[in-house]
Amino acid sequence: MYLNVHSQYSLRYGTMSIPKLVEEARSRGITQMVLTDINNSTGIMEFMRECDDKDIKPIAGLEFRKDKKLLFIGIAQNKEGMRELNEFLSEHNLEQKPLPETAPAFRHAFTVYPHSYAGELKENEFLGMRFDELHLLYKKDLSGIKEKLVALQPVFVADKLEYRLHEYLRGIDLNALLTMVSPDDKCKPTDMFFAPGKLEASYAKYAFVLDNTRNLMNRCIMDYPKGRVNLNRKTFSGNKKNDRELLEKLALSGMEYRYGKNNKEALKKVKHELKVIYELDFCAYFLITWDIIRYSTLQGYYHVGRGSGANSIVAYCLRITDVDPIELNLYFERFLNAQRTSPPDFDIDYSWDEREDVQDYIFKRYGSKHVALLGTMSTFKDRSIIREIGKVMGLPKSEIDGFTDQRRAAFNRDNAVFKKITAIHQMMANMPNQRSIHAGGVLISEEPITYYTALDLPPKGMATVQWDMYEAEKIGYDKYDILSQRGIGHIKQAVKLIEENQQRKIDIHQVKAFMKDPVVNAQLKSGNTIGCFYIESPAMRQLIRKLDCDNYLILVAASSIIRPGVASSGMMGTYIKYHHAPEQVKYLHPVMEEQLKETYGVMVYQEDVIKVCIHFAGMDGTDADILRRGMSGKYRSKIEFDRLVERFHVEAVKLGRPEEIVKEVWRQVSSFAGYSFSKAHSASFAVESYQSLFLKTYYPREFMVAVLNNYGGFYSRFLYVLELRKSGAVVHLPCVNHSDNTVNITGVDAYLGFVGVHGLESAFIERIPDERRQNGPYQNMENLIKRTGLGLEQTIILIRVGALRFTGQSKKELLWKVHRLFDTDAKPTNELVLFNVEAKNYQLPELVNTQLENAYHELEILGFPVSMSLFDLLETEYRGEINAGDLVNHIGQTVRMVGLFVCEKTVPTKNNKIMWFGTFLDADGKFFDTTHFPNPTTGYPFRGAGCYLIQGKVVEDFGFPSIEVLKIAKLPIVGNPVMQ
Known part of the structure; x- marks a missing residue:
């Protein structure tokens, strides 16, 4: 009799997990019910599995809401009906249009409106009456609607305690205090399963409503296959026999490319793998992956095939991977075997700027109704939720900070408010919080994928299923992982730069x-x-x-x-x-x-x-x-x-x-x-790694430019700029007449790009180089402003970073001039003018910028100095007793060194203390590493970027020297002359 049941997948609204929901129903003798989560079908397949295990008849549905308003409830009569409901919601999600007030004419689904609905009801449409609304039927002529009335008892929570949890969830969702959550923002305290017999008793005077409800539910049969079935695209060519023959042809052709004509060991392994692939019905999976690789290769994209799929010689022969399983004695069974409990997948990495095109190809090649990205479900976890609960309770920030501070754990233990927060946190822990998108999983379905899920449209702009990889596996989907990583971008662009800069392919x-x-x-x-x-x-x-x-x-x-x-x-x-x-x-x-x-x-x-x-x-x-x-x-x-x-x-x-x-x-x-x-x-x-290493060894300048332009890697940007300089490049500050949006290199001259200039708007990052390429170099500052439409603040940023040094004027002169220019009534525009009028020149006193001032400008605008080393900014000229290259000669000795901080790693010890590993550069630009054991002194040993005086003992581990730190202190730098 329950047509409107909700699980935790009604995010920040429902409180019961699917297993708990089904168990609660079973304990009350309920034999059939409809799961209707709000604007999603995430839990439908899980719900059906759980109900089958507990001998409850599952019925699938969706509750459609707009803002706070319940529009209507869709109840699937069968599998086709669930597809209709999912497609209706997907259409509005993907096209980003609001849900309508009335439902479409579903052919295989029922629609239940709230009792306040005043429109004309179609054959498959009903009015839902809550038990506390039955008084509205008193003395009302029901002759026209008697057969249309059904019992509507929503279920959101299990009991009174969970109702309180529901209120906290609503507060978090609305970012509102508990006291500000209105009745319209939450469910009613009675929105739960009733004790056996109570629901029937509530409708006793209108028993026909229960009969209508029972009849509606009896007409619903979820004719989905039970257990895990293969829902993936079943063939590549449209015919399994053709698939088998094509895969064998491609594998043998690829084997000759990889191993030559007479490699008996390779032939034996290929034939063995093909037999297993045929038997386990994975031909289409291999061929579709091969097709994706074929497309991307034709586009000139570079990929890396990795994961357990690299154990397969067939994958190696199809050029899905570049790992030779014979050379490394790899086992195919690690990837695919008859008893494997989870589906295997290939991980295919592309450059970050090429991955989306590959995904787009998959959608177009295999059909938008059959392809979707894989979703993920983030949950309420870690102590950050304590902060959310505290905000809902109206606690001040300082008190919340105290509750999230691990150092105050002992003090908090006996705090009544903290105990309350902890109790709520424990109830909320691991509940689904919001749907998101998987890092790279793609599903390719034989049937329209909307039989099993509605689709979302995350920021990536591609249809995404409403459940995660674990649910996909249980339902019967094998994913294709189309991933991206910076390393491939480094390689791809480095190869391109080498061809442009050195004319070498x-x-x-x-x-x-x-x-x-x-x-x-x-x-x-x-x-x-x-x-x-x-x-x-x-x-x-x-x-x-x-x-x-x-x-x-x-x-x-x-x-x-x-x-x-x-x-x-x-x-x-x-x-x-x-x-x-x-x-x-x-x-x-x-x-x-x-x-x-x-x-x-x-x-x-x-x-x-x-x-x-x-x-x-x-x-x-x-x-x-x-x-x-x-x-x-x-x-x-x-x-x-x-x-x-x-x-x-x-x-x-x-x-x-x-x-x-x-x-x-x-x-x-x-x-x-x-x-x-x-x-x-x-x-x-x-x-x-070897591909990157080859480029770094023989073409270090182009390689480091590629690293910078693909957003670096493990380290911050300044280190890669230092590496570019160490490679022999002459690194120039951004210049409006030489720089592009990213770093460029000609010969040995590398100009930093506008992308790294803090505060420069993205429109100008693109416009300045584009305008220069179209209409020639900028003649002076006024010409730059007229042609690009730069305002005062944006021009000042460019002046201070040195991007207008081509004018031959100092920064101070330019700053004086730009303020004069924007102070006049005649504002500069980027419109064409009939005559170019020379700007008036004024005799200025000599205005000189010092190297120190320039360094401070660069620190502020780029994040690191280019004109000077950070060592040159130190107040002291002391550079330590030894340098990094001399460490190996001082094993066991206590030394003092000066190092430029590169990075650190925090590691918890076995006794719950904290230790650190540090990486520094000496004054010669050589790396050295430090270990910081827990010590009685309080406070964090690092104080951010800068140079440090380090005292410690030199130790050695398998020929690698490092310093066990005894003392460390950040060294002061000379003051900013502008501020003095």
Whole structure:
């Protein structure tokens, strides 16, 4: 009898999760009900699964609201009806038009209006009467509407306590105090499931209303398939036989490209994989991915295929990835096997400015009714929600700040208000808060996707489903991950700049040649990797130095052991130790030596777990991967997992492995598997790292310009400008007659772009270079203002950053002139004039800008000085006792150094204290690293950008020196002369 039930997916309104909602209904003997969340169908498929498990008949629907007003409720008669409701809502979401006051003529769905609706009712339309509205029927002629009246008992909350939670949710949603949330802003206290018999009793005088309601619900049958079915596009070519033949043709052709004509090992692996792909019905998935790659390649886009899909030789032959699974001994079962519990996917990375075009191609190629981006659901979590609750309660900011301060936890524990906030927070924790968009997931459906969801239109402007990847997996969708990253943008633009600036064409896909280049490998070993994808962070540069990393295989290992789980487990240290002393490795068994010799007996990758299971314990690849997934918490059947654990032991003993050794091998396998990282992932990262490294080695100026123009990477902009200067470029301040919106380079001259100029409006960032390209260089300041329409404030910014130095006049002269110019009645315009009248010249006293003044202007407007080094701004001339290059000669000694702060990383210790790792530059521009252990002194050791005096002990770890800091203090700089 419940036509209007809501879950937590009625965001910031409903309070019950789907499982709780269904359990509450079951406990009251309810046998059928309609889920009608507000303006979304997020929970419909989950609702149907839960109801099926609890023997309740699920009916799907939607409640349509505009602002605070209930317009009508749509109730699906069947699957087609749900599609109608979803498409109706999607149309208004995607076209961004408001919902109408009346419903369209649904063919397979009922419409229920609130009792106040005065329009004419169609055959499939009804009026909903709440129990507290029945008095309105007293003495009313019902002859025309008697069969149209149905019981409308909304359900939003479970009980009185949840009603209070509902009020807080409404306050947060409306950004209003609890006392300011009006009755129209929230549900009624009675909007919940009634005790058995109470609903019937409430309508006893109008029993026909309940009969109408029951009849309506009985006519609804949700004819969806039960369980997970394959909802993805089933074929690429329109015919499965043709798909199979095309995939085989492409794979064999690609195999010849990758391996030559007579590689028997490659042929064997290709045929094995094709058989599995056919059997598991993944031909279309591979072919669609190949088609996406084909399109992007024809557009000149560069991609990186990574993820577990790099374990597939078929993917390698189709050029989806550039990782050779034979070279790295990768296992296809890691990607695809018959027992895999979650669908595999390819991760395809593009440059940030090309990804949307690829997505647009997918929508157009496979049809807008069948394609959508994947959504996500953000939840109420972490302590930030305490701030929201405090605001709703009307607490002052200072009190809220105290409640969110971990240092006051002991004091807050006994505070009554804090206890109340905590209780609300616990009820709210992990409730859905708002829908958003997945980083790159795309769904391609066989049926129209609106059978299963309505569609949103997030800021990206592409249709997006209303549920996340976990729900997609349960429903039956496999996603395609079309991602973007800056590293590809660096590579793409660097190649373009090299062609423009040096007239050289680079084939950036010749990665195997890069890997064998001794100059590139020497650059890698030096740790000089700033700007290079995945290997530029302080931790990664340190690891490269500690490993003396000078080849691809070691870099692949480094890309894996740098991961937090592996590093914190101690396996990173063990690997480095044995890398320098392989003769010290003691293998548990000859099979372990045979399979793990490359990594000195240390299981570095997820694939190592699979190898040990296969070769030591005699398991097949499918069971080995299931076991690996189970140890990492990704396998749901404990019974099946336990069976495989037992099989590991039994089969290993059958092979004659000593029982004690089997136990120890299992201990190592099980302790590592949860931390492990896919070798295919690491290999994909390492391929892209080598491409970046090749460019940095041979074309450092163009490469660093590309890094700057693609919004940098791990570090702040000033460091990349320093690296550009170190590469031999002459770095110029922005100039209206030379600069573009981004950094440009001609020969060795690099001009900073207008994008980095703080306060300059985006319109002028584009207009200044565009106007110059169309009509020639600017003649003077007045000419610049007339042609671009610059105002006083925007012109002042350009003057102060030095962008008008081409005039030969000082900044002070220009500032005097621009104020005179804008003080006159005749304001400059960008309109054409009949005659150019020379501006009057006035004799000015000599106005000179000092280098120090210029540096302060640059600090303010660019964020860093270009005219001077930050070291030159220090009050002291002291630069420390030693420089970074001399650290290795002072191991064990306490030294004092002066360093320019680059970055820091905060790390919690095991006893809940805080320590830091710092990175600095010395006066010569060389890096050095620091460790800051917890100490009795209070306060944060870093005070932001600037130079620091550092005192500490020089320590060494596998040949890499660093400083364990004893004292640190930020050094003062000379004052701004303008302010004095």
